[in-house]
Amino acid sequence: xxxxxxxxxxxxxxxxxxxxxxxxxxxxxxxxxxxxxxxxxxxxxxxxxxxxxxxxxxxxxxxxxxxxxxxxxxxxxxxxxxxxxxxxxxxxxxxxxxxxxxxxxxxxxxxxxxxxxxxxxxxxxxxxxxxxxxxxxxxxxxxxxxxxxxxxxxxxxxxxxx
Amino acid sequence: xxxxxxxxxxxxxxxxxxxxxxxxxxxxxxxxxxxxxxxxxxxxxxxxxxxxxxxxxxxxxxxxxxxxxxxxxxxxxxxxxxxxxxxxxxxxxxxxxxxxxxxxxxxxxxxxxxxxxxxxxxxxxxxxxxxxxxxxxxxxxxxxxxxxxxxxxxxxxxxxxxxxxxxxxxxxxxxxxxxxxxxxxxxxxxxxxxxxxxxxxxxxxxxxxxxxxxxxxxxxxxxxxxxxxxxxxxxxxxxxxxxxxxxxxxxxxxxxxxxxxxxxxxxxxxxxxxxxxxxxxxxxxxxxxxxxxxxxxxxxxxxxxxxxxxxxxxxxxxxxxxxxxxxxxxxxxxxxxxxxxxxxxxxxxxxxxxxxxxxxxxxxxxxxxxxxxxxxxxxxxxxxxxxxxxxxx
Numbered sequence: 001x002x003x004x005x006x007x008x009x010x011x012x013x014x015x016x017x018x019x020x021x022x023x024x025x026x027x028x029x030x031x032x033x034x035x036x037x038x039x040x041x042x043x044x045x046x047x048x049x050x051x052x053x054x055x056x057x058x059x060x061x062x063x064x065x066x067x068x069x070x071x072x073x074x075x076x077x078x079x080x081x082x083x084x085x086x087x088x089x090x091x092x093x094x095x096x097x098x099x100x101x102x103x104x105x106x107x108x109x110x111x112x113x114x115x116x117x118x119x120x121x122x123x124x125x126x127x128x129x130x131x132x133x134x135x136x137x138x139x140x141x142x143x144x145x146x147x148x149x150x151x152x153x154x155x156x157x158x159x160x161x162x
Numbered sequence: 163x164x165x166x167x168x169x170x171x172x173x174x175x176x177x178x179x180x181x182x183x184x185x186x187x188x189x190x191x192x193x194x195x196x197x198x199x200x201x202x203x204x205x206x207x208x209x210x211x212x213x214x215x216x217x218x219x220x221x222x223x224x225x226x227x228x229x230x231x232x233x234x235x236x237x238x239x240x241x242x243x244x245x246x247x248x249x250x251x252x253x254x255x256x257x258x259x260x261x262x263x264x265x266x267x268x269x270x271x272x273x274x275x276x277x278x279x280x281x282x283x284x285x286x287x288x289x290x291x292x293x294x295x296x297x298x299x300x301x302x303x304x305x306x307x308x309x310x311x312x313x314x315x316x317x318x319x320x321x322x323x324x325x326x327x328x329x330x331x332x333x334x335x336x337x338x339x340x341x342x343x344x345x346x347x348x349x350x351x352x353x354x355x356x357x358x359x360x361x362x363x364x365x366x367x368x369x370x371x372x373x374x375x376x377x378x379x380x381x382x383x384x385x386x387x388x389x390x391x392x393x394x395x396x397x398x399x400x401x402x403x404x405x406x407x408x409x410x411x412x413x414x415x416x417x418x419x420x421x422x423x424x425x426x427x428x429x430x431x432x433x434x435x436x437x438x439x440x441x442x443x444x445x446x447x448x449x450x451x452x453x454x455x456x457x458x459x460x461x462x463x464x465x466x467x468x469x470x471x472x473x474x475x476x477x478x479x480x481x482x483x484x485x486x487x488x489x490x491x492x493x494x495x496x497x498x499x500x501x502x503x504x505x506x507x508x509x510x511x512x513x514x515x516x517x518x519x520x521x522x523x524x525x526x527x528x529x530x531x532x533x534x535x536x537x538x539x540x541x542x543x544x545x546x547x548x549x550x551x552x553x554x555x
Contacts, residue, residue, distance in 0.1 A: 017290070021299035055416050056300050082318050084311040086366045091289040094305040102315055102423070111416035112312065114304040155303055
């Protein structure tokens with residue numbers, strides 16, 4: 001379908017407009033995060049030298065500068081500390097109400113995640129939510145000879161534990 | 163060579179609002195207003211340009227915008243000409259950098275300009291671009307965008323922990339919209355009542371329409387130079403940059419540095435450093451422009467800037483302590499809530515207002531103001547930037 005105002009973009013993939021990360025191994029060095037996500041694992045990197053386990057994953061330990069890192073699993077369930085239901089100004093690609101929660105994963109890790117498969121008014125503070133992995137549109141990568149290859153992608157949110 | 167003392171001479175703004183103008187147009191308007199404000203300043207005096215903008219690469223399809231702005235405004239920098247991006251604090255970062263360059267003798271007269279064209283031909287693109295303004299791969303992709311959900315959680319936290327009320331949030335909006343009602347350059351000139359704020363439609367509860375800064379197009383510009391040149395160029399009282407700080411401790415929410423979202427430890431760190439460098443304390447500040455992107459922000463800023471005790475920000479604003487006649491008048495030109503927030507322009511707008519306050523020529527003047535403070539937070543509350551200005555160096 002032609003893009004209004006930009007007919008030259010028909011059939012092309014403008015990566016600067018991509019909502020999701022460039023997950024393919026050709027474009028980053030933390031792609032195992034996404035491969036693990038596909039197995040419903042929520043992972044990050046742990047420094048083999050000093051034990052530091054930051055999130056998001058790194059390629060060099062931000063504490064001791066070692067590049068000898070390994071992948072470890074984080075909890076896939078957490079507790080809702082606070083949540084919001086955004087009813088106006090929701091970005092393209094999302095629908096109102098857009099629900100976000102401050103999730104406590106334990107081990108001193110709290111972070112903000114989108115909550116999906118959840119109706120407005122359903123979520124309560126203290127509820128348990130679990131990792132939810134879903135397919136997102138693939139990246140289109142130009143290979144030798146101008147061949148276009150689709151690189152499949154997944155992303156994550158959390159969802160109420162029924 | 164001993165460090166030179168750095169002065170801000172004056173500044174100007176384009177009209178802010180929903181503009182039928184490009185960022186390049188508005189940068190010219192702001193520069194004209196700025197040159198008009200410092201009549202002795204000639205274009206050839208300006209040897210540096212720092213232009214603060216975050217979205218020009220997305221909404222104007224123009225990166226490396228500084229040479230474009232320099233050419234269009236007719237200045238030919240020979241010391242520095244570059245773009246600065248700290249999202250909401252870009253303008254303040256520009257002023258900090260210009261101060262350092264002038265102090266060190268690496269530039270003499272620097273224009274710090276900045277702003278955004280945020281309204282795109284189709285509005286979805288503005289919200290969509292916002293997801294590039296935070297930690298994109300981890301939080302933008304969660305649909306967080308610029309922070310209404312984040313600040314809603316912050317407000318909930320402050321309400322639960324300290325008993326802050328929706329009326330207290332609303333009091334910030336009523337004050338700032340009233341202050342902005344006489345500011346012809348701001349986005350809104352219409353004051354709002356407590357009843358209107360309380361009854362406004364929800365954006366992200368408990369935050370309603372008047373608790374949030376609008377989306378705004380606009381540019382602003384100021385001129386900085388060293389003390390000797392300032393005396394030569396300005397017939398107004400000199401205003402010095404006394405102390406600055408900018409603190410960043412994290413990028414994504416999992417690494418939030420505070421005890422909870424209402425605990426802004428990075429703001430306290432920046433404030434302590436800025437006060438030390440300026441050789442003043444919070445009790446010495448006569449007027450402040452703080453980052454009221456949301457009403458809750460101004461309440462927490464009162465606390466973590468040291469204007470009141472932690473947890474007492476709600477009663478502090480409700481009882482008029484941050485208003486004219488109170489302990490410290492805050493956002494005397496209307497702040498972000500009334501002027502709007504074209505990110506790179508905001509710190510410069512704040513600097514314009516503080517300069518006029520300290521020169522005794524503000525629209526709503528704080529009587530005999532001698533020391534002023536500006537503050538920005540950036541993105542998903544990842545960075546705090548403070549500048550302290552004074553009539554004495």
